[in-house]
Amino acid sequence: MRERTTPLPGTPLSDGAVHRGEALTQTWPSSLRYAWDTGVAIGRFLSELKNGRIIGRRCERCERVLVPPRMFCEQCFRPTDAWQLVKDSGTINTYSESYIRWDVSRIAEPILIAVIEIDGASSGGFLHYLGEVKPEDLRIGMKVKAAWKLPEQREGSILDIRYFRPFGSAQDRPA
Amino acid sequence: MRKVAVVGAGLTRFMRRAQETGPELAWLAARQALESCGMTLNDVDSVALGSAPDAFDGVHMKGEYLSPGAGGWGRPVIRPYAGGGTGVLMPVHAWFHVASGLSDVCLVVAEEKMSSCHPHPQGAFLTIFDNILERPLGPNLIWIFALEMRRYMETYGITKEEIARVSVKNKRNGLDHPSTHVAQEITVQDVLDSEVMVAPVNRLDISPASDGAAAIVMVAEEVARRVTDKPVWIKGIGWNLDTAYWTNRDLAYPAYVERAARMAYEMAGITEPRKQINIVEPYDPFSYKELHHLEGLLLADKGEAPKITADGVTQRNGNMPVCPSGGLLGVGNPIAAAGLMKVAEIFWQLRGEAGARQVPGQPKIGLAQAWGDLMQVGTVAVMGID
Numbered sequence: 001m002r003e004r005t006t007p008l009p010g011t012p013l014s015d016g017a018v019h020r021g022e023a024l025t026q027t028w029p030s031s032l033r034y035a036w037d038t039g040v041a042i043g044r045f046l047s048e049l050k051n052g053r054i055i056g057r058r059c060e061r062c063e064r065v066l067v068p069p070r071m072f073c074e075q076c077f078r079p080t081d082a083w084q085l086v087k088d089s090g091t092i093n094t095y096s097e098s099y100i101r102w103d104v105s106r107i108a109e110p111i112l113i114a115v116i117e118i119d120g121a122s123s124g125g126f127l128h129y130l131g132e133v134k135p136e137d138l139r140i141g142m143k144v145k146a147a148w149k150l151p152e153q154r155e156g157s158i159l160d161i162r163y164f165r166p167f168g169s170a171q172d173r174p175a
Numbered sequence: 176m177r178k179v180a181v182v183g184a185g186l187t188r189f190m191r192r193a194q195e196t197g198p199e200l201a202w203l204a205a206r207q208a209l210e211s212c213g214m215t216l217n218d219v220d221s222v223a224l225g226s227a228p229d230a231f232d233g234v235h236m237k238g239e240y241l242s243p244g245a246g247g248w249g250r251p252v253i254r255p256y257a258g259g260g261t262g263v264l265m266p267v268h269a270w271f272h273v274a275s276g277l278s279d280v281c282l283v284v285a286e287e288k289m290s291s292c293h294p295h296p297q298g299a300f301l302t303i304f305d306n307i308l309e310r311p312l313g314p315n316l317i318w319i320f321a322l323e324m325r326r327y328m329e330t331y332g333i334t335k336e337e338i339a340r341v342s343v344k345n346k347r348n349g350l351d352h353p354s355t356h357v358a359q360e361i362t363v364q365d366v367l368d369s370e371v372m373v374a375p376v377n378r379l380d381i382s383p384a385s386d387g388a389a390a391i392v393m394v395a396e397e398v399a400r401r402v403t404d405k406p407v408w409i410k411g412i413g414w415n416l417d418t419a420y421w422t423n424r425d426l427a428y429p430a431y432v433e434r435a436a437r438m439a440y441e442m443a444g445i446t447e448p449r450k451q452i453n454i455v456e457p458y459d460p461f462s463y464k465e466l467h468h469l470e471g472l473l474l475a476d477k478g479e480a481p482k483i484t485a486d487g488v489t490q491r492n493g494n495m496p497v498c499p500s501g502g503l504l505g506v507g508n509p510i511a512a513a514g515l516m517k518v519a520e521i522f523w524q525l526r527g528e529a530g531a532r533q534v535p536g537q538p539k540i541g542l543a544q545a546w547g548d549l550m551q552v553g554t555v556a557v558m559g560i561d
Contacts, residue, residue: 008353009203010188010387011195023194028233036306046307066423068308074418094329094426096321098373102313104295110374113312115322115422124423127309127318135374140329158308 041069044083046156052148056121058084067121086120088146089167093117093124097135110135116144116164131163143167176274180399180406181266181391181558183212184519189354189387189507192290197232198244200388201286204512205245208390209282212402219392220278221251225265225285227258227510227547230299231292245284245390251277258303259460259547260414261285262389262514263554267412269393279395286388287509296384303549317381319550321373323426324463328375330427331478333466335375339366340484341462342379345498348491349505351531354516357383358505366462380462382502387509389516405526410540411443411557421549432471432546432553440473443557445540448473452557453538454524455495456517458546459502468544469497471553496534499524514545518556525560 017023038046041057045068048055057069057080065084066073073080097110112130130138131147144164154160185207187193187200195203201224209215224245229237238254241247255261255268262285269281289296300316327333340363349358361379369379399406415438417424417431436448445451457468466480474495475483483489489497500506500520503513521541523529540559546552 008186008188009207010190010193010200012188012190012356013192013194015192018192030233034306038307042307068420068422070420074420093422094322094326096318096325096373096375097371098315098318098321099371100315100317100373102298102301102315104297104315111313113314113318113322115326115426123420126422127312127314127322129312140326157311159311 041071045069049158049160050154050156052151054086054088054118054146056084056086058082064122065120066123067118067125086118090116090118090125090144090164092138092140092142092144094140095130095138112138114144114164128158128161129163130165132165177276178396179270179273179409180394180396181409181518181522182394182399182403182406183208183214183392184522185211185390186354186516186519187388189356189385189509191356191383191385193288193386197226197237197241197286197288200288200386201241201244201284204286204388204390205282205284208392212392214280214392214402216246219246219250219280219282221272221281222247223265223269223272223281223283224252224254225256225261225511225515226254227261227287228299228303230302231287231289231296233291241286245286246282257414257548257552257554259458259510260514260545260552260554261511261547262516263518263543263545263556264414265511265515266391266393266409266518266556267414267554270409270412273393273395279398281393282390283393283515284388284390285511285515287512288386289384289509290386317373317376319421320461321376323550324375324461326426327463327467333478333481335367336363337481337485338380338463338466339363341459341465342366342504344484344490345459345465345502345504347505348499348532349501352501352506354387355501355506356385357507358501376461382460382504382508385507385509385513387507387512389512389519391515391519391522405560407522407525407558407560409556410559411439411441411445413438413442413555415553416548417551419549419551421551428477429467429471429546429553431551432468432544433473435553435555436472439555439557443559445557449495452540452542453495453536454499454521454534454541455497456500456502456520456541456543457497458514458517458544459498459504460508462504464546465498465502468546472542472544472555491532491534499529499532499534514554517543517545521558525558
C-alpha cells in the first residue's frame with residue numbers, strides 16, 4: 001500500500017549548495033554553429049521574400065495552396081504542381097503578447113506575435129511578429145499586412161518582413 | 176496477440192534540481208519498479224527507455240547514456256521518442272515487445288533531467304521550432320501554448336477563470352503525492368494574479384521544469400498471474416501524429432488526440448468512453464491542455480470541458496476524476512517521466528493502492544494520455560483490471 005508519507009528516493013539540490021561549491025558541477029559551454037541549406041521550397045520562398053513577395057506551392061489534387069511551400073503535398077503524398085504568388089496580407093488566426101525572451105528573462109514591452117492566415121493560401125500561413133498596434137486592440141480575425149524591410153536591407157530571411165500591421169491604417173488608404 | 180499487464184511501478188521524487196545524474200535517477204525508479212513486483216534484472220527480457228530532447232542534458236545519444244541505470248545491458252533496448260508524448264509512448268512500445276511474444280518481461284523507464292541546461296531549460300525548446308522560418312523570430316515554447324490557448328478560448332468562448340480551475344484542482348491534488356515539488360493550495364484569483372508570461376498564459380497556468388524518473392514493469396499474462404493477484408491490463412493503445420506545419424493546423428481542437436483515442440478505444444472495446452472510463456490522467460503541462468485533451472479524448476464535448484470542471488465532475492471525488500495524481504501542474508514535469516508517472520498513477524488507482532490520492536468507487540478502467548512534439552502527437556493507454 002502506497003501512502004503519501006512513503007519516502008521516495010531523490011536528492012533535491014538548492015542553488016545555494018551549488019553556489020557554495022557543496023555540490024560539484026562540471027560546465028561546458030556549447031559553441032557549435034550550424035549553416036542550414038534552406039532547400040528547394042523554402043529557398044524559393046526566401047528568395048521571393050527578398051523580392052517583397054510571398055509565394056506558395058499548389059497541389060492540384062487537393063487543390064490547396066500551401067504556405068509555407070513544400071515540393072511535396074504531405075497529405076496527397078505526391079509532388080506539388082506549381083508555384084503561386086499569394087498576397088502579403090492576411091488574417092490573424094491567433095495572437096499573443098510575450099513578456100519573456102526565449103530564455104525566460106523578462107521584458108517590459110511585450111513582443112507581439114501571431115499566426116497569420118495568408119490571403120490566397122488555403123493551408124493557413126506562418127508565425128510572425130505584429131507591429132504598429134496596441135496589444136489591447138488585437139483580435140482574432142483582424143486584417144493585417146506585411147511591413148517590409150527596405151529592398152536593400154533584405155537578405156532572403158523571414159525577417160525581411162519586419163512584422164504584420166493592421167490593414168486599413170492611414171498609409172493603406174489612397175491619398 | 177498476447178495479453179499484456181503492468182505489474183510493478185516506481186518513481187523518484189520530482190525536483191527542480193536533483194543531485195543525481197540521469198542514469199542515477201533512472202536506476203532509482205527502475206529498482207523500485209522491479210522490487211515492487213519481486214523481480215530482478217535477470218527476469219527482464221527487454222528495456223523500453225524514454226527521455227525527451229537531448230538538448231536538456233547536452234549529452235547526445237541520451238538513450239545509451241541512460242541505459243546502464245535503466246537495466247539496458249546485454250538485452251534489447253529501444254528508445255522511442257515523441258517529445259512530451261514520450262511518457263505514454265513507452266508502454267506502447269513495451270506492449271509491442273510483450274504482445275508479440277518477443278519478450279515476457281519488459282522494463283519501462285522514463286527519465287528527465289532538465290536542470291542541467293542554462294540559463295534556463297526553455298533555451299533548449301528554442302531548437303524544436305522550424306530552423307529557418309521560426310527560430311530567427313526568437314520563439315520560446317510558451318508562445319505556441321499561448322497562441323493555441325487563445326484560439327481555444329475564443330473559438331468556444333472560454334474564460335481565463337474557467338481554465339484556472341484546472342491549476343487549482345491539480346496543485347491541490349498534488350499535495351497528496353509523495354513525488355511533488357510544486358503542490359500548493361491556491362485560488363483561481365492567485366492564478367489570475369500570477370505574472371503574465373505570454374498572454375493569456377500566467378505563471379500558475381504552467382507546470383515547472385523538473386528532474387525525475389519513473390518506471391513500470393510490463394509482462395505477459397502467464398508472468399502476471401505468477402507474480403501478482405492484481406495485474407492491471409493494457410486494454411488499448413493508440414498514438415497519432417499531426418503535421419509538423421503547426422501554423423497550418425486547427426489549433427482549437429486536437430484532432431490527433433482524437434485519432435489516438437479512437438485507436439485505443441477500438442482495441443479496448445470502449446464504445447461509450449464517458450460511461451466506461453472511470454478515471455483519467457490527461458497530459459496537463461498547461462492548465463488549458465487538460466481541457467483540450469479531455470475534448471480530444473471524447474470525454475467532453477468540444478468547448479465543454481470547462482463546464483464539467485466547474486461542475487466538479489473532474490475532482491478526485493467526482494464522477495470522472497481527472498489528474499487525481501496532481502498531474503504535471505501539481506507534481507512536476509520531468510517530461511518523459513511525467514507521462515509515465517500518469518501510467519503509474521492509473522496502475523496504483525486501479526489496484527486501490529493510491530493511498531491519500533485514492534479515488535472512491537473502485538475504478539475499473541483508466542486512461543493515461545501524453546502529448547508533445549511540436550503540439551502534434553497524442554499517445555494514449557487504456558488500462559483495466561478485468
